[in-house]
Amino acid sequence: MTTILDVARAAGLSTATVSRALREPEKVTEKTRAKVFKAVEAVNYRPNMLARNLRTDKSFTLLVLVPGIANPFFANVTAGIEATAWKRGYSVLLGDTRDSPEREEHYARLVETRLADGVIQLSPDYAPAESRRQAPYPVVHACGCELTEAPSVRIDNVGAMHEVVAHLIARGHRRIAAISGPQANAHAIDRLKGYRQALEAAGIAFDPGLVLHGSFRMQSGFEAAREILAMSPRPTAIVSINDEMAIGAIQALAAQGVSVPSDIAVTGFDDIDFAAHSTPALTTVRQPAAEMGAKACELLIDWIEDKARDEAVHILPHTLVVRESSG
């Protein structure tokens, strides 16, 4: 293995000068720089980052904590993070928590061992505020909820779901079922809040019996739709808290010969790629996934490098995308 010493010898210089030529080229003569570069080529030198990392006590690595990388929305956020990290010279460590506390604990440990300079968290309920404030390393949330503290990025989940429901009400719907997520899920809570607000604004009484709790997965949307079909009177619209469950619901409806949107309208949330290409195309809320990841990544790297923590909650714009499924 060739080291910086090999380069120094080949160039007839000291290791200190080689190091400078490589990291702060302006602090070195033009001629010296050329000699160094030539020597680097000659001995095919690659700096040993393990050594550099130890010496500088930085890993230039970001840990991304994802509840599930197979979820297209999170995959897109992650892609945005990776793109930005790449631009700024950082690498991305992938931590798939699978909503397991054990795994989160493990990955938290990883940062404490200096393997990452900071964390981007995609799950809003990862850590209670108290423990987060005490985290000995920078943490930024990319998909926050109402309670998520700065520095963080999110959309207005409450307002977005409010718009969705208002859209359905404007279409004449008054009995609107909701497919929510796990009871304690922060995004589910926010979006359900928007659902209730919209009903209230329209003078429609909230009926807890119309709210079902799924798991964010297609299958649970499928099952929820069957339950909804059994309700009487039968709802004329279903809002789902994410696109996957909406797609599962549409399938269940189609299987029962219930036509969407003419019999029942369905809406999703996220605007993953498949939403635009489902049959019928899904009305949903577009979250700027990649931008959310990118912004969170910027905030984190700024924090790491400037030592200055951004104290803002960045609320990115969402869009109600009306397609066929809402009539």
Add this chain to the structure above:
Amino acid sequence: MTTILDVARAAGLSTATVSRALREPEKVTEKTRAKVFKAVEAVNYRPNMLARNLRTDKSFTLLVLVPGIANPFFANVTAGIEATAWKRGYSVLLGDTRDSPEREEHYARLVETRLADGVIQLSPDYAPAESRRQAPYPVVHACGCELTEAPSVRIDNVGAMHEVVAHLIARGHRRIAAISGPQANAHAIDRLKGYRQALEAAGIAFDPGLVLHGSFRMQSGFEAAREILAMSPRPTAIVSINDEMAIGAIQALAAQGVSVPSDIAVTGFDDIDFAAHSTPALTTVRQPAAEMGAKACELLIDWIEDKARDEAVHILPHTLVVRESSG
């Protein structure tokens, strides 16, 4: 920051003993071990991995090169990799190449700087065989093609597509269009080969005019389907090389009032989650995505740790999953 020296002092031992107690507990007295653990707790010690990595010249990190993490199939392979890496004490660095040579080059550089102990490549045409053989670090392919060398994991792409086409032929189809991928894509080449073989076996002449080249994305499947509808005589079936393009095609067909499968049958490839929940549900080939990732990860770690390179190409079983879209 607390170091191993702090622990040693708190325990009244040498740093060497502390190191042993932590890494090779069996080489140390029960009593010593207890003292060390207590001291670790007392000073809240976390080993500095940057130092350990330098000293041992290992990073316990694997670089995963993905053509696009937003692609659900690759996301699932990655999830399989992460799960196995976690079990064996490794971390996963995510490298999204976006099919860009510049990015691949960059990430290759990363491994040469010791930031990763090896690479798992998900794109079969990443590097020509020649350069791979010379790679100074372990590389394992998780989604190989016919030409991919060992150590690697793949399915029988040729045989799988052969089955798909044979299935359609058995249903009475003789004019079968294909939505392929980019001309040079290795998976596209393999699968197209299976398509031709199946036609040949049935005595159906291969018609290059029936083969369209997409980009693996839904939109390109959508566009391809429109072209297919304009063909005369019109094909009675469409095989797509992946599920996304098949879903895009189904949407285009539905938009034109063409019914699937009664007017035209459609098949996909991969069996991503959405395939089972599309309308109509998609006939496709199930690739064991997570298992492929897991196996590749095992091979890579074995190689890294044993210094013994597995010389086999592991061909995992696929399954033809017949659903509604093929009639």
Add this chain to the structure above:
DNA sequence: CTGTTAGCGCCTTCAT
């Protein structure tokens, strides 16, 4: 079984 000691490769004062 435990302690002493010598680096891993690099960066960074401190001199010159």
Add this chain to the structure above:
DNA sequence: ATGAAGGCGCTAACAG
């Protein structure tokens, strides 16, 4: 502008 030298925190011989 360049060089000499020390040390980041840890592990691995080598002694005892």
